[in-house]
Amino acid sequence: MTVLTVGKPITTDTPRLQVDNALPVGAHVFRLVVVDDDGLESDPFDATVRVIQVTGPPPPPPPPISTVTPTVPAATPVVPVAPSVTPVTPVARPVSPVAQPVKPVAQPAKPVVKPVTPMKPVIPPSGGKPT
Secondary structure (H helix, E strand, C coil), rough: CCCCCCCCCCCCCCCCCCCCCCCEEEEEEEEEEEEECCCEEEEEEEEEEEEEECCCCCCCCCCCHHHHHCCCCCCCCCCCCCCCCCCCCCCCCCCCCCCCCCCCCCCCCCCCCCCCEEEEEEECCCCCCCC
16 A cells, blocks of 8 residues: 655556555645656646544434334134035037028118219309309
8 A cells, every 4th residue: 555645746557546544634635647658747637635523423323113013903703604505517508510591681782873063163243263
């Protein structure tokens, strides 16, 4: 692990840096500069980390959930009933294997065709074009 020291740069070949510092309460600024394979440096990036002090003990855990046992009224005794079964005799009715032709109830209607007579154009009284 790495221990960060103010003013001392850290160089690494990996994109991660595990730090083992116990930082005091307050704001701490870290600057990151990346150098590529050609030696070109990126613009610096400043990250602010704020360490705060927790005051007072942590809140107590919530009380345990108590279970409630419902009271059930006394049950009315159940009297068993004897099953009632009625015997059923299956009845088979033979069906005629030859189908009877169905007679039409009514004759089909014949189509009615009426000749169409063209209408005369309506001429308005003002003498304009027919509509």
